[in-house]
């Protein structure tokens with residue numbers, strides 16, 4: 001049988017669930033990747049993630065060629081490209097790994113429908129997470145809304161169903177053979193309207209055991225670079241989550257962070273409205289401020305609060321921001337500037353190399369105090385206390401805001417005490433209306 005395998009958030013051959021099954025079940029499997037024009041159209045021409053993907057696709061293509069096959073790369077709408085390709089090449093079935101975001105779910109359903117109309121088959125698999133949307137549920141079969149309970153059940157589930165990695169190479173001979181003469185070249189990024197100029201360093205695809213060893217005591221200090229930096233690799237599946245979790249089993253605090261990732265994936269699936277609206281509808285009534293100048297000062301790291309400015313500058317220059325500082329900058333944006341979380345969320349979305357809708361939206365809502373298992377609305381991160389605790393020697397601040405202690409540095413754009421009082425009053429007003 002002839003099959004098509006569609007790479008999406010799983011840019012690897014090794015331990016790839018749908019690819020493994022596609023190879024096992026068919027005698028000729030052709031791998032493809034599509035630069036989805038619907039997604040590309042929303043991005044800036046110097047988007048660094050596209051460069052990351054392009055580089056990974058290039059490596060994948062070379063790997064497939066070693067196996068006497070090739071990765072075909074397209075640019076356009078998958079809904080149109082895939083059914084057409086299946087007809088042209090007389091392909092019986094499509095294999096892919098599941099994606100839990102609202103846009104992808106809708107797109108995949110359209111494709112499935114079109115393929116069924118052609119009397120062909122579609123097989124989709126869980127690969128991006130250990131436990132997917134309905135595998136960790138409450139006793140009444142509804143989703144957990146509190147992370148601690150979710151995590152406890154997630155860990156129990158794991159004890160009952162140990163992780164199995166899949167050895168894709170056992171069936172690699174079933175890749176479609178492509179004569180070197182007929183192999184295609186990877187189109188340069190410019191063909192898609194993107195610049196190929198890499199401005200930031202991409203984290204290595206390497207699990208640093210020393211880092212995991214010290215993670216529990218060092219992860220909150222942004223100057224230390226003590227987190228795994230695996231975000232982008234988990235986002236695009238250049239690393240298998242099963243491989244990472246197997247190692248994480250020895251490092252409890254690190255494992256708990258990976259479970260947050262799955263918690264958010266599960267939530268976005270069950271509550272797709274949360275991509276744009278407060279998880280709790282009530283909080284849609286909060287009257288956020290809007291001040292373009294202050295938003296710009298936040299975005300460019302000119303707020304006069306060094307830990308906030310250091311974080312925003314780290315983000316602007318490296319497309320990464322340390323988790324502790326993500327919390328501080330997001331809290332400052334929503335709770336001290338009183339701005340709508342969606343504006344901040346979109347800013348992170350445009351910049352972060354490891355941007356993931358589910359985790360970004362979930363975390364922003366957590367910080368803003370409007371999510372399903374959010375920090376209580378009255379808990380506001382104080383940037384000055386956070387700095388004293390997590391950057392006591394100003395090492396992180398000195399790196400990103402060298403002029404911090406001089407006349408060149410701006411004075412604070414907001415008063416921490418009164419701004420906190422203002423936002424709490426807004427929350428209280430909304431809660432009072434509820435009665």
Ligand SMILES: Cc1cc2nc3c(=O)[nH]c(=O)nc-3n(C[C@H](O)[C@H](O)[C@H](O)COP(=O)(O)OP(=O)(O)OC[C@H]3O[C@@H](n4cnc5c(N)ncnc54)[C@H](O)[C@@H]3O)c2cc1C
Nearest residue numbers: 227228229230231257260261323326327355356359360363
């Ligand atoms: C406002 C805000 C926005 C965020 N946006 C994103 C985002 O767009 N994409 C994203 O992957 N994470 C996001 N996070 C979570 C977290 O900050 C990043 O996952 C982490 O900083 C990535 O660095 P790392 O790979 O070194 O993480 P590590 O600390 O080494 O953690 C390992 C992996 O666990 C996962 N993880 C860790 N912490 C969290 C968390 N709190 N929630 C969900 N997953 C987590 C990530 O996949 C991460 O790569 C956000 C957090 C906040 C507060």
